[in-house]
Amino acid sequence: MDGTLVDTEPYWMATEVELVEEHGGTWTTEDAKHLVGHSLMYSGEYIRERLETSLTAEEVVERLLDGVVERVQHSVPWCPGARELLLALKADGVPCALVTMSYERFVAPILEHLPPETFRVIVTGDQVDQGKPHPEPYLTAAAALGVAPEECIAIEDSGTGATSAAAAGCQVLVVPNHVEVPPGERRTFVDSLVGVTPAVLKTLPDRDLAAGDLP
Template sequence: MDGTLVDTEPYWMATETEIAETHGGTWTHEDAMALVGNELIVSGEYIRNRVGMQQSAAEIVEMLLDGVVAQVRHAVPWRPGAREMLLALHAAGVPCALVTMSYQRLVAPILEHLPPETFRVIVTGDQVEKGKPHPEPYLTAAAALGLDPADCVAVEDSPTGVRSAEAAGCRVLVVPNHVPVPAAPGRHFRDTLEDLTPADLGALG
């Protein structure tokens, strides 16, 4: 979701910076980039150690979510072509799953802008024991859809997400955003989701 369907990464980065500065620390662009695609609890622990905060990683995650949810409720920053792609898949009857390391309370206000059942399955970071880059999130989603992961296409924007999808056995379409994703055998790349059709996704080998 974050960085692929909606460009919430600037929201996360702004919130991380605010938390760090409020607690007497500093936050760099390199720090922000290190957290892209991570499990939130991993990000919370990183911030805790980097800034020297007394709060637990779980408490810091809630602080992060408070900041990002507030911004999403003000405006949902759709990535170019993302909403149109989802609507086309929905109209074509293609079963879709949302696999995100964000928590349910951030997902909900974004899904309000899509037709019901756009995603038949939703796997969030607070529903899995091991988040990306572990394959559990994508394995969970494929199983809930009743599909073999090899018959699924994962659309990802970060190296962490790509590794998770590949480890689960999914085909992967990479649409890089804030962090570069290295080329590798089996990875398909596009600059944007604009004009991407269900047939295009189905043709990925």
């Protein structure tokens, strides 16, 4: 979701800065980028370790969610081509799962802007034991869809997410956003989702495409 469907990473980063500075700390761009794609509990622990605070990691997570949910309720910043691709997949009857390390209370206000059942399955960070880059989130989603991971295409914007999806056995379409994503097995790169259609996605499992090779 974050950085792939909606460009909410700036929302997270702004909230992180507010929280850290409130406790007298300093938050860098490198800190913010380090957290992209990781589970919220990982982020909570990371921030807590950098603060002299009595807040627990769980309380840090809730504070982050408060700030980001408030921002999303004012505006949903869709990534270019993302909403169009989702609607096209729904029209073609392609079953989709949302696999995000964000929690359900952040996901809900965004899904309100999509037709019902756009995602047949939703896997959030508070539903799995091990978050990305572990394969559990994508294995969970594929099982809930009733298909093998090898039959799935994951769309990701971070190295953490791409590693999770590839480790589960999915083909991965990588759309880098705020962080660089290194090349790797099962990864195809595009600059954005503009022009990516269900027909384009069907080509991914058949050949190892390089950036710019998509039809």
